[in-house]
Amino acid sequence: xxxxxxxxxxxxxxxxxxxxxxxxxxxxxxxxxxxxxxxxxxxxxxxxxxxxxxxxxxxxxxxxxxxxxxxxxxxxxxxxxxxxxxxxxxxxxxxxxxxxxxxxxxxxxxxxxxxxxxxxxxxxxxxxxxxxxxxxxxxxxxxxxxxxxxxxxxxxxxxxxxxxxxxxxxxxxxxxxxxxxxxxxxxxx
Numbered sequence: 001x002x003x004x005x006x007x008x009x010x011x012x013x014x015x016x017x018x019x020x021x022x023x024x025x026x027x028x029x030x031x032x033x034x035x036x037x038x039x040x041x042x043x044x045x046x047x048x049x050x051x052x053x054x055x056x057x058x059x060x061x062x063x064x065x066x067x068x069x070x071x072x073x074x075x076x077x078x079x080x081x082x083x084x085x086x087x088x089x090x091x092x093x094x095x096x097x098x099x100x101x102x103x104x105x106x107x108x109x110x111x112x113x114x115x116x117x118x119x120x121x122x123x124x125x126x127x128x129x130x131x132x133x134x135x136x137x138x139x140x141x142x143x144x145x146x147x148x149x150x151x152x153x154x155x156x157x158x159x160x161x162x163x164x165x166x167x168x169x170x171x172x173x174x175x176x177x178x179x180x181x182x183x184x185x186x187x188x189x
Contacts, residue, residue, distance in 0.1 A: 001029060004178065006039050010056075011106070014049060019057035042181045046071045046102055069095035071103055072143055079122050080142055082149075085113040096140075097132060097147040101174050102181060118151040119159075125149070131156040132173035136165035145180055147173065 001009070006029055013020055013028075022040075026033045040056055043049045048071065049056040067076050074095045082100025084092045087110050094100040097116055104114055104127075114127035133148040133156050140146055148165075150156040156167045168176060 001031075003039055006031070006036075007043060008106070010036075010040065010043070011048065014056065014058050019052060019055060021055040023054070025055075046099065046181075047073055048106070069093075069099050071095075071099035074142065077142070079117055079119060080140065080148075081117055082127065083113075083115040084111055085115075086110050087112055096142045097127070097149050097173070098143045098145060098177060100127070101147070101177050105174055105178050116149040118155075119148045120150065120155055123151070125151045128170045130170060132168045132170070133160055133163075133165045134168060134173065134176060136160070136163040138163040145177065147177070 009029065010020070010025060013025070022033050022036050025036045029036070040049060044051050044056070047059055047069075050059045068074065069076055070092050071094055076093050076095050080096040082094040082097045084094070084100060084104055084107070086092070086107070092103065094103065100114070100116065104111055115124050116127040116130050117123065118125050118130075127149070129151075131150045131153045133150065134145055136146060136148060136159070138146075138148070140148070148156075148159070150159065153167065153169075160167055166176075
């Protein structure tokens, strides 16, 4: 089973059981505990799960303060924010496109709309039509890998000229981000 499939299975079990021991997950998936630790590390970093003694559990959304990103608990900045609307009339606002795209990847079947902000104009745009600049040299003091969104591919390319990085459309950005979050950043194209 591939890492993404294991992560999805772990999250499914957690939704039903609320907490799991690493040793139990290892037995169920028939892989080493070290593999499970590698699998859950990005889930912990994105605040999809909490590290508890000898295992993991679901984070308590009630403990999150208003204006905090549901993935990393950082403050939500308007220029970098990313919103996901779900079938159940639920809206989640993330501090950046990195947190938002990872959440989208995990919940895409329930998503009705994704909105981000153009970095230059601070206007709301449909995230599926946005252009994404990953790995620029500009430090925005947010999550890594850093992602900046633009309404115009031309503006993203111009920004890239000054600050470096790689330009992607929506699906490419998700693919590259999930690839890197799986620990394969050294093989990035």
